[in-house]
Amino acid sequence: MKFLFFGLIFLMLFTIVDDAYAIEKESTLEYNILPKKIHENDTVLLEVYKTVRGQVLLEKSSQLKVESLDKSIIDVVDLEETHDYKVLVKLKAKSEGETILYVFTEGSQSLEIPVTVHGNNFPKHISLDIFPNIIDTKDNHQGVLSLLLTDENGIPTRADKDYLVKLSTSKSGVVLLEEFNMIISKGDFGIKQIFSGIKSGTVTITAKSEEFESSESITVDEKPERTIEIAxxxxxxxxxxxxxxxxxxxxxxxxxxxxxxxxxxxYFEISSDSEVINTSLETNSLNPAGYFQIKKGQSWGHTTFSIQKGVIESYTITGTSQNPLISVEEGFDTMNVELYGDKEIKFSSLSILADGKRQLIGIIYLEDENGHPVIASRDIVVPFTASDESVLIETSIIKKGFNSALVYGNVGYFVPSDKNIAPKIQNSKPIELDMHGFSKDSVSIKTHLSSDIFLKDEQQWMIVFMESSDGNLFRIPEGQQIEISESEIFQVDKDKIEIFPYFVLIPITAIDTGVEALGISSGEFETSVVISSISLKPGSLNLDYSKKLFNGIKDSFVIQILDSQGLPVEIDEDVKIKIFSSDPSVIDFPKNVVISQKSNFVKLYATPNKSGSVEVSLVSEGLPIVTEEITIEDVTPTIQITGSDIVNEGESFIVSILAKQNGAPLQNVDVTWDFVGGISTIYDEKTGSTGEAVASIIATSDESVKILTSINNGPIQSAFASKIIKVNATTQQVLEESEPQNSFKKPDMGGFDPVWILIPGVIGGIVFYMKKKSK
Structure with a gap:
């Protein structure tokens, strides 16, 4: 039986050691960074502590080491061990960027902490924006050049000083800039100018200041070769x-x-097949040579000519121009007839440009059934009708004694699907006009922004333009208004709208922060653009603190001021904050704190008085009230002893304790045992993974065995309990110097059921005894 007893002891010891090793191996490192959002040049606090299966170990990590992957971004200043169970690490944020902190200690897995250091809201880049990036030297020859100061994330930011930006071009003479030196004044974030294309080619424009540089390319197209056709x-x-x-x-x-x-x-000149007509009055037509003009903004030019009475001849008209350089010819015949009538009206149409302008549509004239010209015997009024309501043809009149008249009209800005018109005369047939331009379906309205992020209380320019299906800008119809939907965040300054032939510059001021989709419409065209507004000024307060707080343990708290993006922001003046606790008996704070000028947070300390939940409110003028619910956990553990209430003298029995903190098992804490009236054969020196520890005891007294036990996890986490077990008693009078016990609970040795230890021990002992006996 001795072997059975020692086998049992060995198995218990092995189990205890193995479980303690497992607990130590399981422990992990946890951390807090205060404040959580780090600003360039801040000194912040890294708190490191141990946990086992989510439970905080109120003991310090030994031989802790912290290393920064990039010390130019953030570096370790000092390690302090002034806290009850945390190691406090001071960190210095040196420059904006992202890096990793490596934390490791003996007996724990290493910890990788990603760290982001935010910039100080000073400009880090200059953005050069050019719209459009393709122009020409003729009609669409203007564009907008914008300079914008941005931070490391491309967000517009105000200039911390005056920035002189010099512009240069890779080729001269391609574009014409209003100025080559532009100044973004302190407090501003951008500036713009209008430029023009003067010669075809591709050029790179570079914007350069002392600190920043940016380049963009623009192409100036020369329109395809122009030509003139005559009729x-x-x-x-x-x-x-x-x-x-x-x-x-x-x-x-x-x-x-x-x-x-x-x-x-x-210039034109009329000649016959047999001779050149000159200016001699004896032989010539009334106007054998002359000139006329195609006016700027029009696509056509017109003149009339007449022939001497009685001449029958075939003639050629030669038209010439210097710009474009062309020479074209067209022929006609004259007939010595003088017929009068009003019946056979002909209409000859021209090519027409859909530009919304009044223009020459064609010519009506009189002709008999043999194709001979006829002189009007009376005034002949010829109205027109059109299939599409956007096409408007004016009524034309052939005056008595004349044979023809001009027809004017306006076909609108877009080519309709039905292009037919017809004169309201007998036997007339619809005539399909030769229209040039784009249909409504092939044109869209669009917007362009140098940045879709606006700064609150600042004005930016939005470019609204129309684009045709070929990817080119479409000339905005004259008188067509640009409408922008009502907004509570963005406001249009209608008095400062700048209108250009191919785009409109609309000044928009952000009067609040937020995100909104603005609707833009012009006539039948609609689009929308999503823009946001942020504030680089203080927008909110935030309270940072440790994930776990315990009564009686002093801890750090940080109040940080953030902008509308939730990023830390340096303030230009002191910000006073009042702190209110809903229950100062749980935890109390200073009534007033101040975030100093040129800082973004203030650190304070508080010691919770007892466990419980409390609401903490932060109040500061001009900022939203912040209310945070804080939970304080009880640091004092509880011990429950479980074991037999009556034993016999000399009998070996097992007792167990269960240590808890806030209802969770307290793992891997030191256990101290003391026995009066009994001796222990083996016992756990630490609680296991379930918070339990066991002891095997032999009663030596004939009256009672008193068990005294305590746990000790440093000065902040200790507890004591005792139990008296009667020996050889016939009644159950149990005295216990701890909380009332529940009925007997099957003991747990180091987190394991002892039955599974006893059975193999008994079997091993019997086998050993039988083998020995057989010898």
Whole structure:
């Protein structure tokens, strides 16, 4: 039986040692950083402590080491051991950026702490924005150049001083800048200017200050080669005195009708197949040579000519121009007839540009069934009708004694799906106009912002423009208003709107912080843009503290001031804060604290008086009230002793204790045993993973065995309990110097059921005894 007893002792000892090792191996490092959001040049506090399975060990970590991956961002200043169970590490934030802190200690796994150090809201970059990045030298030749100071995250930020920014171009003579030196004044965040394209080519514009530099490219396109086409209407002209021919010139580029960007003079000369008509009155037509103009902003030019009475001939009109340099020809015939009538009305249309302007649509003229020109015998009024309501054709009148008249109209800004018009005359048929331009479906309204983040109380410019399906800017119809939806965050300064042919500059001021989708509309066109407004000024307070707080243990608290993005911000003047505790008996704070100028937080200390929950409120003028619920846990543990109430003298029995803190098992704490009236064969020196410890006892007294036990986890975590067990008693009078005990609970040795230890021990002992006996 001796072997059985010693086997049991060995197994218990092995179990206790193994479980203690497992607890030590399980322990992990936890941390707090106060404040949690670190600002450049701050000295902050790193708190490191141990936990086992989520429970705080109120003992300090030994041989703690902390290393920074990048000491230029944050570095370790000092390690302090002034706290009851935490190691306090002072850290110095040197510059903005991200790095990792490595924390390790003997017996615990290493800890990697990602750290972000935020900047001081000073400019870190200059952003050069150019809109549009493709222009031309003719019609769409203007753009906007913007400079914007931003922080490391690309967010606009105010200048901490005057910034002189010098602009340069990789090629000269391609674009024309209003100025090459721009100053972003202290307190501002950006500036803009208008530039123009003057010669085709691609150029890089560079903006450079002492600290920053940025470059962007822009292309100046020269429009495709322009050409002029001429038409003579009608192509058969009576040589009567009142018969006129119409000479029309139209400007094209790449096969499309375009507007002239300057007055273009077209010279013409009329010649016959047999001789050149000159200015001699004896042989010539009334106006054998001359000139007319395609006016700036128009796509067409017109003049009339007449022929001497009685001349029958075929003629050629030659049209020339210097810019563009062209020479074109068109022919017509004259007939010596003088027919009068009002029946056969013909209409010859021209190519038309959908630009919303009044323009020449075509010519109406009289002609008989044989194609001979006819003179009007009366005033002939010719109204027109159009299939699309956007097309408006003016009524035309062929005056008595004349054979033709001009037809004017306005087809709007967009090419309709149905382009048919018809004169309201007998037997007339619809005529499909040759329209140049874009349909409504192929044009959209868009916005451009140098940054979609606005600063509260500051003004930025939003560019609104229209774009056609070919990717080019579309000229905004004249008189078409840009409307922006109502907003409680953003306000449009309508008096400062700048209108350009291809875009509109709209000044918008952020009057509050937040995010909003603004609706933009112009006529039938709509779009929206999501923009946000932030404040670099103090926007809120935040209270940082340890994840676990215990009564009687002094701890650090930090009140930090943040901007609207939730980032730390240095303040220009002291901020006074009042602190209110809903229950000062649980924890109390100083009534007033101050975050000093050029700082972003204040640190204070408080010692909780007892466990419980309390609401703490922070009040400061101009900032939202912050209320935080803080929970204080009880640091004093409890001990419960479980064991037999009656034993026999000389009998071996087992007792166990259960140590808890705030209802959770208290693991790996030192246990002290003392016995009166009994001796211990083996006992646990520390609690196991379940917070339990066991002892095996043999009663030596014939009256009672008194068990005294205490746990000790440093000066802040200790407790005592005792139990008296009667020996050879017939009644159950139990005295216990601890809290009343529950009924007997099956003991736990180091967190394990002792039955599983006793059974193998008994079996091993019997086998050993039988083998010995057989010998």
């Amino acid at each position: 003579v209407i009608p192509d058969k002209i009576s040589s009567s005195n009142n018969a006129n021919g119409h000479l029309i010139a139209q400007l094209f580029s790449g096969g499309s009708l375009i507007k002239a960007t300057e007055d273009i003079t077209v």
